[in-house]
Structures are given as structure tokens and as C-alpha cells.
Amino acid sequence: MYRIVGKKEIAFNTTLFEVEAPEVARKALAGQFVVVRLDERGERIPLTIADFDRGKGTITMVVLSVGKTTKKLSRLREGDHILDVAGPLGNPAEMVENSLVVCIGGGLGIAPIYPIARELKARGNKVISIIGARSASLLFWEDRMREVSDELYVVTDDGSYGRKGFAVHQLLDLISSGMRIDRVIIIGSAIMMKVTSEATRPYGIKTIVSLNPIMVDGTGMCGSCRVTVGGKTRFACVDGPEFDGHEVDFDELLARLRMYSAEERLADELYMQ
Ligand code: FAD
Ligand code: FES
Incomplete structure (x- = not known):
């Protein structure tokens, strides 16, 4: 279970979640995402790792409420838990230098x-x-x-x-x-x-x-x-x-x-x- 340690409405219908996920935070790189399942009957949805704090062991996700699962997620509160946060997934963003x-x-x-x-x-x-x-x-x-x-x-x-x-x-x-x-x-x-x-x-x-x-x-x-x-x-x-x-x-x-x-x-x- 992954505890929500921070929640904030940052724009219309747009919520920032900071979630305890130390294993994900430890390995996360820019461009990667997680697949989240809210509860046992929930569908899996991908969400980008918008930020991570390796020291605190948290990741930040910003969620736009568009349908059932994102609306359900936006109703969770600080202290609530998410059943699964799988990741980091996907390739990190390709980096360049001197550009x-x-x-x-x-x-x-x-x-x-x-x-x-x-x-x-x-x-x-x-x-x-x-x-x-x-x-x-x-x-x-x-x-x-x-x-x-x-x-x-x-x-x-x-x-x-x-x-x-x-x-x-x-x-x-x-x-x-x-x-x-x-x-x-x-x-x-x-x-x-x-x-x-x-x-x-x-x-x-x-x-x-x-x-x-x-x-x-x-x-x-x-x-x-x-x-x-x-x-x-x-x-x-x-x-x-x-x-x-x-x-x-x-x-x-x-x-x-x-x-x-x-x-x-x-x-x-x-x-x-
Ligand atoms: P639904 O009503 O089920 O779907 C609304 C629309 O969202 C659909 O028409 C479809 O276009 C899209 N969608 C539905 N199911 C999925 C799914 N399983 N995977 C992808 N798209 C779907 N959204 C955010 O708010 N924040 C993010 O950081 C973010 N990162 C993403 C990263 C990746 C790699 C991908 C592929 C998608 C990301 N999304 C993100 C989109 C997010 O996954 C969908 O908005 C969410 O799955 C919608 O689910 P729903 O039940 O709320 O809405
Ligand atoms: Fe299943 Fe990519 S999400 S193959």
C-alpha cells in the first residue's frame, strides 16, 4: 500500500499527489511513469512521475480528472492509501548536452x-x-x-x-x-x-x-x-x-x-x- 502524504489542487480539475513509494523514488528518472491501481477492483492507469524526492522516498503525480479512475483518485485524501504503484516504467527521457x-x-x-x-x-x-x-x-x-x-x-x-x-x-x-x-x-x-x-x-x-x-x-x-x-x-x-x-x-x-x-x-x- 502506498500512502498519500500530500495532496493539493493546483489548477481546475488538476490535483497534485505526493505518494510514499521509496523503491520507485530511488530509481525514477525524468520521463518515466508508474502504473497505478487504486483498489482490488480498480483498473490500471499510467501516470507520469512529475517529480521525485529520493531522500523522502516520495514521488509526485499530477492528475487531471477526466473519467472514472482519475475522479476516484482525486477524491482520495492525505493519509489514504493507493493499492499499487508499479514503476518506474518506460525509458527515461533521452538527454543531450551543449544544445x-x-x-x-x-x-x-x-x-x-x-x-x-x-x-x-x-x-x-x-x-x-x-x-x-x-x-x-x-x-x-x-x-x-x-x-x-x-x-x-x-x-x-x-x-x-x-x-x-x-x-x-x-x-x-x-x-x-x-x-x-x-x-x-x-x-x-x-x-x-x-x-x-x-x-x-x-x-x-x-x-x-x-x-x-x-x-x-x-x-x-x-x-x-x-x-x-x-x-x-x-x-x-x-x-x-x-x-x-x-x-x-x-x-x-x-x-x-x-x-x-x-x-x-x-x-x-x-x-x-
Ligand atoms: P477514462 O474515461 O477511462 O478515459 C478518458 C481518456 O483517457 C480516454 O478516452 C483515453 O484517451 C485515456 N485513457 C483511458 N484509459 C487509459 C489508460 N489505461 N491508459 C492511458 N490512457 C487512457 N494523466 C494524468 O492525469 N496525469 C499524468 O501524469 C498522466 N501520465 C500519463 C503517462 C502515460 C505514459 C500515459 C500513456 C498516460 C498518462 N496519463 C496521465 C493519462 C491517464 O492515464 C488517463 O487520463 C487515465 O487513464 C484516464 O482514466 P479514467 O478512468 O479517469 O478516464
Ligand atoms: Fe501493455 Fe504496453 S501497456 S504492452
């Missing part, structure tokens, strides 16, 4: 991009970050992102905070300013990663995305996280979650993410009754 890296976190993607930007900065890279959300109420960790970035840009779709527009607009401005960008890392919704990867393609800028397909076991056995990258079948849980954004078949990913919409809606409705 100018643009780190983009869209919506909930701000949480997983944070430890990656921090590690890149710690290795001496120049880190320019762009964080964005639909509106100001969904933004979080501007302060944390500022700490680990040489420059930070904030955008919202509706213009309620920062620049009005999408992260891709800010990125295109940076590119057209003549900046020599070595790599772009994008974490956000599948559609946002698709659009932003397309924007860098004509410039030949290496573009990394962290994919979010449906996962069950997180260890390469069930096949549910199957994605097509460069024409080859890959399992995001063991081969990723990072892939070359110019090689990913995003249309297939988007279709597979919607595969169980009817069942998910029903589970949510029954849970909320």
Missing part, C-alpha cells in the same frame, strides 16, 4: 515536461520552455518551469493569460527569429503533438514527443499501447514513451485513444450516480 532545447508542455503535459527541462538545464543545455493551456484556470507550475528555463513563454488558447494562441505559434516565432534550435520536445494532447511536430518538419529540427496511448500493464505484454512509428509497430510502454514526432502515425493514435469512448462514458456515468 538549445525547446521544451513544450501543453495542458497536463506541463507536469511531465518539468523534470525533463530540469534535467536538461542541470546538464548545461540552454532550455527555452513554452507552456500552454486552454485557459488560465488550467495552467500550473509557471514558477517551477521558470526556475529550470533560460526563457519561458506562456500561451493560452483564449488569451486569458500570457499570449493568446497555441504553443506552436510561439515556437514558429522562435524559429523565424533565426534561433538555432537543436531539438524540440513536446508533451501534450495527441493532436497538439501532431500539429507541433508538423510545424518543425520543414525546418528539419529533431522533434521528440512523449506518447499517451491507452496502457494496461505497462510492461510490453498486453499490446494495448501499440503505436506505429516509422512504419513499424512499437509498444509505447517499453519502446517509449518518447518517439520521433516526425515518424509517429498520429491519426492511428488518435483513433485508438477513442476506441473505448462508449465504455469510458458509461463507467463515468455509473460512478457519478
Whole structure:
């Protein structure tokens, strides 16, 4: 059992959990995730390790309540326990040195991009970050992102905070300013990663995305996280979650993410009754 030692609402429908998981914290690296099961009848869901404290033996997860399991999790309180926290899973984020890296976190993607930007900065890279959300109420960790970035840009779709527009607009401005960008890392919704990867393609800028397909076991056995990258079948849980954004078949990913919409809606409705 894994005890929740901290809980905080950090944006609309978005909750930060600090959970005692010393074995996970000891090995966690930026870019990895855990598979969580709340109770014996619960489904397994993947959540990114947004931060970890090896000394305290805790990991931090930021959870957006979208359906039954994430809503159930958001109702747990400090002192409550989670049945299983399996991890760290997935490959750590690929690290580079002596590079100018643009780190983009869209919506909930701000949480997983944070430890990656921090590690890149710690290795001496120049880190320019762009964080964005639909509106100001969904933004979080501007302060944390500022700490680990040489420059930070904030955008919202509706213009309620920062620049009005999408992260891709800010990125295109940076590119057209003549900046020599070595790599772009994008974490956000599948559609946002698709659009932003397309924007860098004509410039030949290496573009990394962290994919979010449906996962069950997180260890390469069930096949549910199957994605097509460069024409080859890959399992995001063991081969990723990072892939070359110019090689990913995003249309297939988007279709597979919607595969169980009817069942998910029903589970949510029954849970909320
Ligand atoms: P549901 O109603 O069941 O699903 C809502 C939507 O979430 C679905 O349409 C589908 O697109 C997606 N989804 C559903 N089940 C899964 C599943 N088993 N695996 C992946 N996606 C699913 N969310 C966060 O809030 N914080 C995170 O840090 C985070 N990290 C993730 C890391 C990885 C590697 C992946 C693959 C996903 C991550 N997610 C994260 C997404 C999170 O797992 C889903 O939002 C969650 O599983 C939804 O479950 P639900 O029952 O609340 O909603
Ligand atoms: Fe089962 Fe990746 S989650 S193979």
C-alpha cells in the first residue's frame, strides 16, 4: 500500500499527489511513469512521475480528472492509501548536452515536461520552455518551469493569460527569429503533438514527443499501447514513451485513444450516480 502524504489542487480539475513509494523514488528518472491501481477492483492507469524526492522516498503525480479512475483518485485524501504503484516504467527521457532545447508542455503535459527541462538545464543545455493551456484556470507550475528555463513563454488558447494562441505559434516565432534550435520536445494532447511536430518538419529540427496511448500493464505484454512509428509497430510502454514526432502515425493514435469512448462514458456515468 502506498500512502498519500500530500495532496493539493493546483489548477481546475488538476490535483497534485505526493505518494510514499521509496523503491520507485530511488530509481525514477525524468520521463518515466508508474502504473497505478487504486483498489482490488480498480483498473490500471499510467501516470507520469512529475517529480521525485529520493531522500523522502516520495514521488509526485499530477492528475487531471477526466473519467472514472482519475475522479476516484482525486477524491482520495492525505493519509489514504493507493493499492499499487508499479514503476518506474518506460525509458527515461533521452538527454543531450551543449544544445538549445525547446521544451513544450501543453495542458497536463506541463507536469511531465518539468523534470525533463530540469534535467536538461542541470546538464548545461540552454532550455527555452513554452507552456500552454486552454485557459488560465488550467495552467500550473509557471514558477517551477521558470526556475529550470533560460526563457519561458506562456500561451493560452483564449488569451486569458500570457499570449493568446497555441504553443506552436510561439515556437514558429522562435524559429523565424533565426534561433538555432537543436531539438524540440513536446508533451501534450495527441493532436497538439501532431500539429507541433508538423510545424518543425520543414525546418528539419529533431522533434521528440512523449506518447499517451491507452496502457494496461505497462510492461510490453498486453499490446494495448501499440503505436506505429516509422512504419513499424512499437509498444509505447517499453519502446517509449518518447518517439520521433516526425515518424509517429498520429491519426492511428488518435483513433485508438477513442476506441473505448462508449465504455469510458458509461463507467463515468455509473460512478457519478
Ligand atoms: P477514462 O474515461 O477511462 O478515459 C478518458 C481518456 O483517457 C480516454 O478516452 C483515453 O484517451 C485515456 N485513457 C483511458 N484509459 C487509459 C489508460 N489505461 N491508459 C492511458 N490512457 C487512457 N494523466 C494524468 O492525469 N496525469 C499524468 O501524469 C498522466 N501520465 C500519463 C503517462 C502515460 C505514459 C500515459 C500513456 C498516460 C498518462 N496519463 C496521465 C493519462 C491517464 O492515464 C488517463 O487520463 C487515465 O487513464 C484516464 O482514466 P479514467 O478512468 O479517469 O478516464
Ligand atoms: Fe501493455 Fe504496453 S501497456 S504492452
